[in-house]
Amino acid sequence: MSDTxxxxxxxxxxxxxxxxxxxxxxxxxxxxDPRAARRAERQVAGMFALSALSIVAFIVAYVTIPTTSFIDxxxxxVLQTSNLALGLTFGLAILLIGLGAIQWAKKLMAxxxxxxxxxxxxxxxxxxxxxxxxxxxxxxxxxxxERKIIRRTLIAALALFPLPLIVFLKxxxxxxxxxxxxxxxxxxxxxxxxxxxxxxxxxxxxxGTLVSASPEDLNKIQEEEGTQNARAKxxxxxxxxxxxxxxxxxxxxxxxxxxxAFSKICTHVGCPIALYQQRQHALLCPCHxxxxxxxxxxxxxxxxxxxxxxxxxxxxxxxxxxxAQSDFQEPVGPSFWERG
Amino acid sequence: MTSTSVRRxxxxxxxxxxxxxxxxxxxxxxxxxxxxxxxxxxxQTQVDAGxxxxxxxxxxxxxxxxxxTNSGPGLIGVGAAAVDFQVSTGRMxxxxxxxxxxxxxxxxxxxxxxxxxxxVASLGAGPAxxxxxxxxxxxxxxxxxxxxxxxxxxxxxxxxxxxxxxxDGKYAPSLMRATPTEIYEAMITGPQNxxxxxxxxxxxxxxxxxxxxxxxxxEAASPGGLALGSYGPVTEGVLIWVAGIGALLLxxxxxxxxVR
Numbered sequence: 322m323s324d325t326x327x328x329x330x331x332x333x334x335x336x337x338x339x340x341x342x343x344x345x346x347x348x349x350x351x352x353x354d355p356r357a358a359r360r361a362e363r364q365v366a367g368m369f370a371l372s373a374l375s376i377v378a379f380i381v382a383y384v385t386i387p388t389t390s391f392i393d394x395x396x397x398x399v400l401q402t403s404n405l406a407l408g409l410t411f412g413l414a415i416l417l418i419g420l421g422a423i424q425w426a427k428k429l430m431a432x433x434x435x436x437x438x439x440x441x442x443x444x445x446x447x448x449x450x451x452x453x454x455x456x457x458x459x460x461x462x463x464x465x466x467e468r469k470i471i472r473r474t475l476i477a478a479l480a481l482f483p484l485p486l487i488v489f490l491k492x493x494x495x496x497x498x499x500x501x502x503x504x505x506x507x508x509x510x511x512x513x514x515x516x517x518x519x520x521x522x523x524x525x526x527x528x529g530t531l532v533s534a535s536p537e538d539l540n541k542i543q544e545e546e547g548t549q550n551a552r553a554k555x556x557x558x559x560x561x562x563x564x565x566x567x568x569x570x571x572x573x574x575x576x577x578x579x580x581x582a583f584s585k586i587c588t589h590v591g592c593p594i595a596l597y598q599q600r601q602h603a604l605l606c607p608c609h610x611x612x613x614x615x616x617x618x619x620x621x622x623x624x625x626x627x628x629x630x631x632x633x634x635x636x637x638x639x640x641x642x643x644x645a646q647s648d649f650q651e652p653v654g655p656s657f658w659e660r661g
Numbered sequence: 662m663t664s665t666s667v668r669r670x671x672x673x674x675x676x677x678x679x680x681x682x683x684x685x686x687x688x689x690x691x692x693x694x695x696x697x698x699x700x701x702x703x704x705q706t707q708v709d710a711g712x713x714x715x716x717x718x719x720x721x722x723x724x725x726x727x728x729x730t731n732s733g734p735g736l737i738g739v740g741a742a743a744v745d746f747q748v749s750t751g752r753m754x755x756x757x758x759x760x761x762x763x764x765x766x767x768x769x770x771x772x773x774x775x776x777x778x779x780x781v782a783s784l785g786a787g788p789a790x791x792x793x794x795x796x797x798x799x800x801x802x803x804x805x806x807x808x809x810x811x812x813x814x815x816x817x818x819x820x821x822x823x824x825x826x827x828x829d830g831k832y833a834p835s836l837m838r839a840t841p842t843e844i845y846e847a848m849i850t851g852p853q854n855x856x857x858x859x860x861x862x863x864x865x866x867x868x869x870x871x872x873x874x875x876x877x878x879x880e881a882a883s884p885g886g887l888a889l890g891s892y893g894p895v896t897e898g899v900l901i902w903v904a905g906i907g908a909l910l911l912x913x914x915x916x917x918x919x920v921r
Contacts, residue, residue, distance in 0.1 A: 349920045391882050401884035427920045514862055515812050516805075521862065531856030533812050560856065595816045598827055598854040605828050607816060612828055623828065 343434060351428045361428035368421035372414045379410035501660070502652045504554040506633060511537035512559065512582065512643040521643045523577050526561040529599040533585065534559050536645070554653055556585040557633055558595055559643070560615055562602055568617040572650065575634035577643060582633040583619055584653040587611055589626040591655045604630065628656060704779075711780025714773055718754050727784055732758070739850065740787020741778035746846035748774045752853075760830045761853060764838070788849040795865060796841035798873035806874030809867055813858065814875075821891035822878040827854065837879055841872045 351358040386403040393399050443449075465472055513520055515533040518540075526532065534557050542551045564579040575581070583604070585593050592608040602616035611624030619630035631653050634646035652660055716725065722733030729735025736744070747753040751765035769777065778790060811820065817833035819825045824835035831854055836844070848868055851857030858868070889896035 347921070351920075394886065398886045398888065399882040400886035401882070404884055405886070423916055427916075432920075516808050517864075517867060519862065519864070525859060525861030527857055527859050529851045529857045530859050530862060531813075532858075532862045593816075595813070596827065596833075597856050598831065599851060599856040600854050601828075603828060607825070610828070 343436075346434055349428065349432055352432055358429065361424065365421045365425045365429070368417045368424065372417035372421070375410045375414035375417065379407060379414065382406035382410055500550075501654075501657055504648055504653060505539065505542055505551050506536055506555055506645045506648045508645065508647050509638060510645040511638070512557070512635065512645065513537045515556070521559070522641050523580055523637060523643060526559065526580055528561055528563055528579070530559075530561050531595065531597045531599065532559040533557075533595055534582075553586065553591075556593060557582050558585050558597065558604075560597060560599070560602070562599075562616060566602065566616050571618050571629070571632040572634055575632055575646070577635055577637055580635065580643070581615060582635045582645075583613075583615055584631045584633065584649065586654040587626060588621075588628040588630060588653075588655060589624070707776050707779040708783045710773075711776035711778070711783075714769070714777050715780050718768075719777070722755070727781065736781050736784065738785035738787045739781060741782040741790045742788040742846040743850040743852065744778040744781045745774060745790045746843055746850060746852055748777055750843060761832065764834060788846075791842055791845040791849075796845045796869065796872060798841065798869050798876065801866070801869040801873040803870070803873050803877060805867070806870030806872070806877075809863070809871050810874045813863070814871065817855070819891060821888070822875055823891040825892075836875050839875065841876065844872050844875055
């Protein structure tokens with residue numbers, strides 16, 4: 322035992338009484354009764370042995386139980402048998418190693434109370450003085466103060482050294498330019514149903530119909546660009562309500578016989594929304610419960626969104642299909658720094 | 662004895678009438694090519710019976726002529742499919758005024774539902790009850806159904822079909838007990854706050870694909886056991902914070918406890 326670790330019984334009292342008196346030490350049953358010690362030993366060894374058995378069982382279960390087998394455990398539900406067996410055996414194996422180790426430490430390992438006295442944290446005064454002297458000698462011997470040209474060029478070199486890091490920042494660009502303000506919608510873009518790509522005529526939508534839609538050329542553009550950026554901005558929903566239910570729109574004549582087109586991207590943080598409650602004409606975002614009233618210019622009626630849902634002006638083309646009148650008139654999706 | 666035989670006699674008459682109705686119905690369906698014609702297949706007797714049931718059970722809220730009142734919407738033109746969906750799932754009649762009608766044990770028998778549907782269909786053209794071939798999923802594409810479900814249904818009914826919350830106490834119900842006919846009817850009629858999905862925007866083959874996918878969700882076992890309602894991080898988080906961290910706390914108390 323080193324001089325800093327002293328047995329409780331031999332510790333020197335500070336003055337008349339110890340500063341932090343320890344309660345009297347009681348020995349454990351396993352220290353005084355050899356039979357209890359043997360019992361604890363058997364417990365610990367038993368846990369380690371069970372752990373080993375569990376690992377063997379894990380390997381057996383992995384090899385033998387088919388993944389197509391399911392087991393009904395009543396209230397817990399129907400489980401894949403192999404998942405259950407693998408989880409139980411592996412979990413037991415690691416749990417028993419832990420339990421055994423703790424039981425071993427608690428019951429059998431040496432039970433002596435030890436006081437570890439603290440040292441002052443700072444270095445001794447003489448060491449500090451020596452270090453300061455060494456530094457001063459270094460400054461004097463290097464001539465750092467007298468040789469101004471060396472000192473200044475060194476400072477210049479060190480100051481310029483981080484510049485490449487700033488140059489590398491350019492690769493995080495290019496700046497988005499107008500891409501945050503525009504989408505691929507343009508005058509005459511046909512509106513098609515998502516997934517199926519069906520073109521739409523106004524009579525295809527009944528009162529209360531909801532359609533998730535996109536521009537007809539979306540898939541082609543998406544393939545050319547190799548990203549989902551175009552889809553992320555151009556996704557829309559179409560809803561139809563009775564024309565007299567429309568309280569206001571973002572522009573005159575932006576609907577077709579009560580069919581309204583709105584961006585599908587929440588103006589809060591950009592979740593796609595299609596939780597449309599057709600009776601209230603309310604569009605509810607599942608992420609943070611922002612709610613937009615589509616019968617009233619898409620204005621926010623609840624939740625953290627700060628901006629209304631952008632509306633896409635639509636009309637019908639010469640063949641009677643629904644098309645966009647133009648791109649969105651305001652940026653879609655969440656707000657951004659330069660949006661103003 | 663006499664009264665029994667009379668009763669039996671009466672019952673026989675009713676059965677013959679029913680059989681005749683069924684034969685007529687099946688015969689008509691066989692020669693009918695479009696589903697829209699189905700309401701006219703209902704006999705006048707059925708419409709009359711439906712009107713009687715309507716006046717007794719529905720008119721209080723929906724109005725004597727189904728024109729609607731402050732307590733309930735008008736039913737002219739909603740079609741037989743809407744009635745079949747609402748009444749056969751027990752959502753209507755409403756037990757008490759509420760933001761949303763919950764699914765419960767149906768009050769009316771299948772025949773009464775058909776009569777009510779026939780009556781409402783006779784008031785104005787609307788979606789008909791889909792036929793067995795309409796909801797057949799034999800040729801449906803399960804993978805396409807999954808994609809369509811995730812595009813059109815998942816946002817309200819949950820990726821697993823477990824349902825989810827809407828605003829002001831309303832909710833999208835669980836699809837776990839929904840039958841193919843009910844799913845089809847819900848898509849074409851848009852019950853309560855659900856938007857509708859017309860055959861022009863979501864054709865029959867795609868509806869069948871969605872039904873097949875929902876049937877798959879209903880049958881699919883959860884390999885991990887307790888799905889916790891498939892609500893995602895909320896229920897899973899509660900369990901792990903309460904049970905998991907609780908167990909760790911107990912373990913650390915045990916580790917730190919003094920041994921006697």
